Amino acid sequence: MTLDPRLLRRWVILLLLTVGALISILPFYWMVVAATHSNDELFHSPPPFVPGGHFISNIKALEHSIGFSRVMLNSVGIAVVYTLASGLISAMAGYGLAKYRFRGRGLLLGLVLTTMMVPFQVLLVPLFQMMSNLGWVNSYQAVIVPFLANSFGIFLMRQAFLDFPDELIESARIDGSGDIRTFYRIVLPVVKPQLGALAIFTFMSQWNAFLWPLLMLDSQDKYTAPVALYTLVGGTHVDYSGLILGSFLATLPLMLIFLIFQKQFVSGLLGGAVKE
Amino acid sequence: MATATAAPQRRRSPTEPATKWGVPHFRIVHWAFAGPAAALFVFFFAYPLGASLYQSFTSDDGGVQTWAGLAQYRRMLHDPVFWKSLWNTGLLLVFQVPLMIGLALVLACVLNQSWLRFKGTWRIAFFLPSVTMLVAYAVVFRVLLKTDGGMVNQALGWFGVSPVDWLNNPVWARVALIGTITWRWTGYNAVILLAGLQAIPKEQYEAAAIDGAGAVTTFRKVVIPQLRPVILFCSITSTIGTLQLFDENFVLTKGGPDNATMTPVLYLYKVGFDQMDFSYASAIAWAVVLIIGVLSVIQFRFFGQSDRAASTARSERRRG
Numbered sequence: 001m002t003l004d005p006r007l008l009r010r011w012v013i014l015l016l017l018t019v020g021a022l023i024s025i026l027p028f029y030w031m032v033v034a035a036t037h038s039n040d041e042l043f044h045s046p047p048p049f050v051p052g053g054h055f056i057s058n059i060k061a062l063e064h065s066i067g068f069s070r071v072m073l074n075s076v077g078i079a080v081v082y083t084l085a086s087g088l089i090s091a092m093a094g095y096g097l098a099k100y101r102f103r104g105r106g107l108l109l110g111l112v113l114t115t116m117m118v119p120f121q122v123l124l125v126p127l128f129q130m131m132s133n134l135g136w137v138n139s140y141q142a143v144i145v146p147f148l149a150n151s152f153g154i155f156l157m158r159q160a161f162l163d164f165p166d167e168l169i170e171s172a173r174i175d176g177s178g179d180i181r182t183f184y185r186i187v188l189p190v191v192k193p194q195l196g197a198l199a200i201f202t203f204m205s206q207w208n209a210f211l212w213p214l215l216m217l218d219s220q221d222k223y224t225a226p227v228a229l230y231t232l233v234g235g236t237h238v239d240y241s242g243l244i245l246g247s248f249l250a251t252l253p254l255m256l257i258f259l260i261f262q263k264q265f266v267s268g269l270l271g272g273a274v275k276e
Numbered sequence: 277m278a279t280a281t282a283a284p285q286r287r288r289s290p291t292e293p294a295t296k297w298g299v300p301h302f303r304i305v306h307w308a309f310a311g312p313a314a315a316l317f318v319f320f321f322a323y324p325l326g327a328s329l330y331q332s333f334t335s336d337d338g339g340v341q342t343w344a345g346l347a348q349y350r351r352m353l354h355d356p357v358f359w360k361s362l363w364n365t366g367l368l369l370v371f372q373v374p375l376m377i378g379l380a381l382v383l384a385c386v387l388n389q390s391w392l393r394f395k396g397t398w399r400i401a402f403f404l405p406s407v408t409m410l411v412a413y414a415v416v417f418r419v420l421l422k423t424d425g426g427m428v429n430q431a432l433g434w435f436g437v438s439p440v441d442w443l444n445n446p447v448w449a450r451v452a453l454i455g456t457i458t459w460r461w462t463g464y465n466a467v468i469l470l471a472g473l474q475a476i477p478k479e480q481y482e483a484a485a486i487d488g489a490g491a492v493t494t495f496r497k498v499v500i501p502q503l504r505p506v507i508l509f510c511s512i513t514s515t516i517g518t519l520q521l522f523d524e525n526f527v528l529t530k531g532g533p534d535n536a537t538m539t540p541v542l543y544l545y546k547v548g549f550d551q552m553d554f555s556y557a558s559a560i561a562w563a564v565v566l567i568i569g570v571l572s573v574i575q576f577r578f579f580g581q582s583d584r585a586a587s588t589a590r591s592e593r594r595r596g
Contacts, residue, residue, distance in 0.1 A: 013386055020383065021401040024463060027416055028404065030427060034419070043425030089312050096309030108310055111317045118325065119520050119568060121541050122561040125331065125554045126324035149316035179305045208410045210523045211541075215549060226411035230527060233415055240419050247412035258407040262400070266467060 035245035042241055054241065062242045067220055071228040072249065078143055078213075078224060079206040083199050086150045091195060093149070094157025095183055099169065115151035121211075128215055142216040143209070143224070153198050160194040161187070197264045204254055225250040332558035341555070348559035358560065361531075361538040362567075364450070365519060372454045373514045377507065379458070380465035385499070387466065388473045399470070402463030414527035417456045418443070421528075446536035449529050453537050456524055461517075465510045472506030473499065512575050519568050540564050 034042055037052040062068045096102075097109055127146050136142035164187060172182040188195075210226040217223055223231070229250060232243050258265055307314070335344035352358050387398055405413070420427045421442040429439040442452045476499065484494045500507075522541045525531055531538035531546070540560060548557030 010391060013389075017386060017398065021398065023459070024402050024405055027413070027420065027459075028408075030420070031416060043422075045425070045430060047425075047427060047430055089316070092309045093313035096306055096313075100306040100309070102306040102310075104314070105306075105310070108314050108317070111314075111322065115317065115321055117569070117572075119516070119541075119561075119564055121520065121522075121544060122328050122558075122565055123321070123324045124544070124561065125548050125557050126327040127320065128549075129327075129554070130320075130324065145316075146320040149313045149320065154313060180308065183309070204407070210411050211545070226409060226523075229411050229415055233418060233527060243415055244419060247409070247415045251408045251412045254407045254409060255404065258404070259400070266471070 031244055031248040031251075034241055035248050037241055039239060039241050055245075058241050058245045061239060062246055065239065065242060066223070066228045066232060066246070068228070068246060068249070070221060071223050071225050074140070074222060075207060075225040075250070076253075078140055079203050081140075082144045082148070082206045083203045085144070086148050086153060086202055087195060087199055089148055090150055090153030090157045090198065091188060091191070092183075093154045094159075095161050095187060097154070098158045098161035098164070099166070112151045112154050115149075116155065120147075124211075124215070127212075131216060137216060138218050138222055139216075140222070143213050147212075150202060153202060156194060156198055157191065160191045164190060193264065196261070200257060200261050200265055203257065207254060328558045328561060331555055332562050334555045336553070336555050344555070348556050349563075351556065352559055352563060357535055357538060357543060358540070358563075360535045361540045361543045364535075364537060365521070365539055367450065368454065368457075368518045368521070369515060372457055373511060373518060375454070376458050376462050376514065377465060377510055379462050380469055380510065381503075381507070383462065383466040384469035384473055385495070387470050399463075399467060403467050404463070405460045406464035408460070410523045411527055413460060414456065414524050417452070417459075418528050421452050443529050444533050446534050449533055449537050453525055453528060456528065457518075457521075461514070465514070468510055469503065469506055472503050476502045508575065512572055515571055515575065516568055519564060519571070540567075 033048055033051055035058060036055040037048050038054045038057075041048055041052060041054075059068070093108075093112075097105060097112075123146075131137050131142045131146075134142075136145075168186060169182055172186050173179075177185070208226070209224070210230070213224045213227050214230065217227055220228070220231075225246070229243065229246050232239065232246065331341070332348055333343060333345060334341040335347055336342075383402060386392065387395060387402075392398070421429075423429065423439055423441045423444065426442070428442065432440065440448055442448050480498050480502070481494065484498050489497065520541055521539045522545065525537040525539055526542055526545075529537045531542045541564065544557050544560040544564070547553050547560060
């Protein structure tokens with residue numbers, strides 16, 4: 001019996017693919033396992049491979065140590081408010097830049113493009129000083145407001161509106177609809193898919209944000225999930241299963257969003273990458 | 277001079293009536309749309325950007341800022357930690373980025389094979405790491421890489437490998453950082469490259485097959501040239517990401533041991549907010565800006581020209 005070499009090659013590729021996928025996914029499985037074991041069980045030899053029975057007690061410990069539910073609520077609140085506000089501002093600015101010609105338009109477009117090219121760390125020091133002067137340190141608005149004008153979002157929305165037919169806007173105007181009303185009633189509903197993709201992206205980026213919230217927030221009741229998780233690593237006695245449990249719970253929303261909105265996600269991702 | 281019937285002099289969007297009240301006018305509604313963003317940009321981008329540049333030319337002694345010219349930049353030139361952070365970044369750019377883009381390219385090609393089934397599932401499996409929370413995955417890897425009892429060392433133990441001191445040895449800490457970043461971002465780049473692969477017209481493969489090209493030749497002569505813009509996109513975003521690296525090494529190693537995983541942004545954070553030396557931190561920030569700018573231009577030149585050559589070749593072929 002001889003083996004078709006092409007078939008053999010396929011099996012080798014499949015095997016390598018499986019190994020790669022396992023490496024890719026294993027840490028997630030390990031998160032689930034670790035989150036349900038006590039600290040002692042975790043570093044036993046051999047280590048546990050199946051979920052254990054300490055999930056509830058680990059959650060209680062985590063809640064006790066960093067007020068985890070409060071932290072998650074902060075993260076959700078900040079991410080939602082940021083997503084809605086910056087989405088609206090992006091859509092408005094994108095529309096203004098795509099459909100009107102006015103003095104200062106070129107300058108604004110230039111600012112949008114510059115922000116995309118300048119790394120945000122340059123702003124770290126002066127923004128920190130501004131926030132201190134405004135008395136905003138350790139407040140939610142300090143995390144949200146400075147980055148509300150999101151250049152990626154404005155750029156994305158402008159592209160979307162450029163494709164929107166002018167005739168429709170024109171006819172709405174002839175029918176007596178004001179500019180603002182036209183925008184909310186006629187234009188905005190059409191770009192819902194792009195708005196959705198943008199919302200997913202901004203939510204995820206805000207959910208992930210670490211450096212700026214770390215600088216701004218300094219009391220536990222204001223912490224976002226990444227900041228709280230980081231404070232857990234820093235201590236001398238580290239509660240590893242709590243740490244993993246927290247990481248798992250903090251990652252869960254992102255994974256759910258990704259699994260639900262895969263299509264929008266990938267199309268948004270490719271917005272800047274692939275050109276026909 | 278202007279009459280009601282005169283044709284408009286410049287091109288305009290139809291949403292802008294030339295005359296609503298019979299005369300050209302300044303319409304405020306533009307700013308109702310663009311105003312909030314413009315105000316935010318001026319207040320939270322343009323102003324701080326200028327302030328940061330100014331600050332990089334000052335020195336603050338006891339909270340009083342005095343003009344210091346290039347003093348901070350000169351200090352940077354003689355600062356071994358700063359150079360080490362650049363060296364570490366360079367190592368990542370030379371080893372991690374090509375490794376990751378190469379792996380992603382191979383992965384994308386495999387996922388593009390017509391015989392492969394359950395493509396969606398494979399794609400999700402490889403993409404999932406990039407949607408984990410940044411800090412969370414760094415935290416998880418820190419536990420996985422623990423020297424005593426960490427999963428990675430235990431697994432190595434089954435093969436008779438003695439425990440590796442991942443996070444406390446300068447060489448292994450770098451390896452750990454490379455592994456961690458590669459784990460998170462390979463699938464992400466693969467998905468982008470896959471989309472680029474799918475945009476290549478089928479006829480090109482067929483033409484190559486008719487000309488008798490094997491898999492390797494097809495890959496070199498068809499796939500790589502066609503994919504060049506996407507590869508450029510992936511390498512530029514990865515380069516910028518590497519130059520801005522903070523979360524991963526901050527959580528994994530805090531830049532240690534012996535600054536082996538220090539990056540410019542982490543150093544800027546330490547100088548600015550641990551030592552409260554805002555002037556020096558600003559200078560470091562501008563050095564990062566400069567480096568990102570220069571590297572982006574170089575990459576553009578490098579890939580851009582060959583891309584233009586490829587597209588000219590393509591259009592000539594089409595004409596011929």
